[in-house]
Amino acid sequence: MLKLDNEKLRSLFFIAILILVAPVAIELIFVAQIVGAEVAVLFFLGFLKHQWQVFEAKLECVKVWLGSVLAITSVHAISNPKIFYAHAMISVGVFAVTGSMFYVTAIWYPVVVAGGALGVG
Structure with a gap:
């Protein structure tokens, strides 16, 4: 029977995250190879934060655009x-x-x- 302690579970969790993210951000696999899975996940979280900020900015632009379209059509x-x-x-x-x-x-x-x-x- 395979016995998993906390360290192995944490490593498996980070590796699972990297496998899920690999098709989108292949560079994280190289980072994980060099510095480890934990640091690669940290880089990924930083990447997600930036992408979320970009998404919010684009969403605000869409809201402004829809407001102007509504004002023009009214x-x-x-x-x-x-x-x-x-x-x-x-x-x-x-x-x-x-x-x-x-x-x-x-x-x-x-x-x-x-x-x-x-x-x-």
């Missing part, structure tokens, strides 16, 4: 229900008659392009 003419439903009904009718997405696009194109100048109010 004053766009297409957000007016009268304009939207009128164009939607005409589009469905034109598509039912012609079967062409080109004509449907031609109906939506002017309101989408000039919608910012038309405004909601």
